[in-house]
Amino acid sequence: MINKEIKLNDLLKIHDLENVRIKLNKFNGVDDPIDLFQKDPDLVNNQWLFWREKRRFFNVGQIAINLIRVQGDVYLLTTIKRVTKELGLENNINYEGEELDRYQPFFGRVLVKFHENFSTTVVGAAQIINQMVVSQLLPDVYTNQGFPGYDSVCLSYSELKSALERYKSEWIAALSNQKAVYLIRDKCNGKVYVGSATSQKGMLLNRWKSYMANGHGGNKSLKNLVMTRGFDYVKKYFQYSILENYNARVDDSLILKRETWWKNTFDSRNPKFGYNDN
The missing domain is CATH 3.40.1440.10 (GIY-YIG endonuclease)
Structure with missing residues (x-):
């Protein structure tokens, strides 16, 4: 029996990939997004997803997929939103979005393997989503905090x-x-x-x-x-x-x-x- 890889889009089944962008969040020298996710998921699903300085990452109407690095080449899917509004650059959060409910059962539970070979944090889904392999579908929302004693x-x-x-x-x-x-x-x-x-x-x-x-x-x-x-x-x-x-x-x-x-x-x-x- 041949074990076929399950790609991320085998689960999501998004057809218009040209209208989708993926945000890859990693340790920024101060905070680790996987630690923040366990304390306050909204922080990584809003501020980290929709933060920018000068470069415009998203356009209104696009779909934004948020992934945060767990370790190495393993990332966790935390939310998928449709961008509904662009805000001014004076804010830390420069976009607003609405979560796509049909994907909610996957949030915090899908781990994917992806080897990044570029420096930008936001990439068009059409370029990379077929390189993202589902490594695990967790029974519950991710945590690396087992009971410590x-x-x-x-x-x-x-x-x-x-x-x-x-x-x-x-x-x-x-x-x-x-x-x-x-x-x-x-x-x-x-x-x-x-x-x-x-x-x-x-x-x-x-x-x-x-x-x-x-x-x-x-x-x-x-x-x-x-x-x-x-x-x-x-x-x-x-x-x-x-x-x-x-x-x-x-x-x-x-x-x-x-x-x-x-x-x-x-x-x-x-x-x-x-x-x-x-």
Whole structure:
């Protein structure tokens, strides 16, 4: 049996390739687009795709395919948009576009191999798309962030939300049956909140999901913070880590005792240092 290569356009089935341009995003010396994609997909799907200085990369009505380098000759398809408007050069984002819904199931899931032998970042699809071979169709949106171990968890709000909402199997499995004492740190003012995940509270997975949903997880002081500063404050400044973790068989009373010990250690009931209210 002969294994025939699957080209990118075998999936996309775009007929008018003369009206399509491909943007190849790579490490720019400061930021790696694959890291940014995992934190904020809109950043690479708008600012990176539609950024320009003097040269005009797209015309209104054209289709823009966005690829970001994962490593070597492997790229990830992140979006396909039709360009709807050209903006002024004073903006960082110089075009507007609407995502083509029929391709949405492929976004963040199609890895292609392509050896680039030119320096420009935007190329007409007719020139290169038939050289792009599908190397893998992922079951879920790409991530290179496997669960690092309980002692190494330290995530921003957006990183934790991504880990939970995109159903990264390693993260879900690691958190769903674990009791824990955890720490939330406000990076803006240095204050901390010590919390616990027990069987009564739905274990660590459900406890952290509650913070992703509303920013406060039911805590009085955090509720007040969200009411006064807004949910966006939490999304910008909060960081989540695990102080101690225990398997599901450990009695809840031990977890609560350890939670109290950490509250005393951080003095987190003191409004000067923390958000704990009991």
